[in-house]
Amino acid sequence: MSSVPALFDHALLAARRRRALACEQRFSDAGFLRQSAIDDLVERLEAVSRSFEHALDVDAPDEALAQALLATGKVHNASAGKGFSNADIDHPRNEADGRLGDLPENGGCYDLITSVLSLQFANDLPGTLIQLRRALKPDGLFLGALLGGDTLIELRQVMLAAESEILGGAAPRILPFGEMRDMGSLLQRAGFALPVADIDTLVVRYSNPLRLLSDLRAMGATNILRSGARQPLRRDVVMRAMDLYAHRFAEADGKVPATFQIISLSGWAPHESQQKPLRPGSARTRLADALGVPETPAGEKAGHAKPVK
Template sequence: MSHAPRIFDRALQRRRLTRALEGGFGDFLLSRVVDDLMDRLSTVSRRFERALDLGTPIDAAAVALTRSGAVGQVVRVATVAGAARPGDIVADEEALPLAPERFDLAISALSLHHVNDLPGALVQVRRALRPDGLFLAAFLGGETLTELRQSLTLAEAELEGGASPRVAPFADLRDLGGLLQRAGFALPVADVDRVTVRYRDPVALMRDLRGMGLTNTLAERSRKPLRRATLVRACEMYMERFAAADGRLPATFDILWLSGWAPDESQQKPLRPGTARVSLADVLPDRSRRST
């Protein structure tokens, strides 16, 4: 059983995602991620016979993998029944019913940012990969929605004497390489793609967040509905603090990318201490000859 802190209400998150799917999922951000995913995979000169798609809200990634010809079979793990196709597995990212060493590729697009136990989920993915299998994932993190977070916090502090968490905390890029190593991945890499979307007003942004299933599911969220006056003031602050010269409002989405490989003897390894063939004395400048 996981002992990770309960940051997100996972049951509520599943209901919110189901609502988004039923209303027509907002896929503009996911489409960008899937395109980037395929570009990254195109640099790997190999064919993956069996791939896992972990939690991607819709089947866009699975379809792209299949059409690319680089993947034989794609097995999807959908987190809600409404996202599943015939043959898909419906399961939680934190409790994956997967046999060890079953896949030689695992991907996840815009799903893992709502996992309470991210280290535990990474360990499970690592176990499901065959030796020299690749893991590639993208999820929201960093400064995502910083403008909305600041505006809501300031408005609540001004009108209600305090602020409750309204926007989720996001993982920091600096921590992710270490998480991959702890999970047992070799050759870990983490990078960020900052996407700035421009809106005519904050309400349009909130409508998009609802359409992607990204509304507030924090376990410690306030159970009181946001007062209309507070929402109006938050919108005013958003416009006052962040509006561009043309009146459009930026919304930041930091897409964090993770990649790592299941360890295998064929992979490149660092040299053991003492086995280097070049002396530092031959490389560094001779300080004794430096002019004064």
């Protein structure tokens, strides 16, 4: 039996995505966050000076990113996989095992794997990253984006406050998001070479906080936490939270902000052709010579004479 806790209900995630996709126009209108992450990923890919034969966009709700990859001219074949979103009766599996259902067990099949705003739903993120690395051919590239720790921080605060005020306690309603400082280490632990993680913050302004809730529903991004998804959220709690949102966060023009943090990840499947750090002490050029400055021995402060005894 797996020891990985099943934090997220993937079957519920699949159902909510299907509901969101059923209203195509609304899903498109609320897709600004995903589109922003796709645009950034494509820009990072275009900076890579090579092409890719076979690409997979894992856990994709649609083919938007796969089509964008093909449009760059750097990718010859791209497909959109279902991953977490096919965790339903058609693909039964143990959700706690942290595996993505559309990746091969034997690995080494893809030159490029992408993931946009889905990895935050992984019950076992370290295990999922290992699976992604194994699915790449040697010198294959992984590019991903997931939501970071301060995402929806305003909504998180007012939901906790409203539920505590009315019910005397609060159930978790918003996913716990990872911190950027941990992501580079996770990539390294998963066996990726040349790992890079950075973060971008997007603040969206709404005329009414209820419109934020509407967008989250249209994205298929409402609560899938196992500990909170089964507890219906009372209307009086929601309305109190919206009052608190407007009171605490409204700006001069009456609009309220919603913060989204997007963590971008990249890493390569190891290959002997990749750059490797030099051994300590193997440098042949002094740093002082390269910088054109006098060399200061260790223990001495630059710009100060040695003390006279």
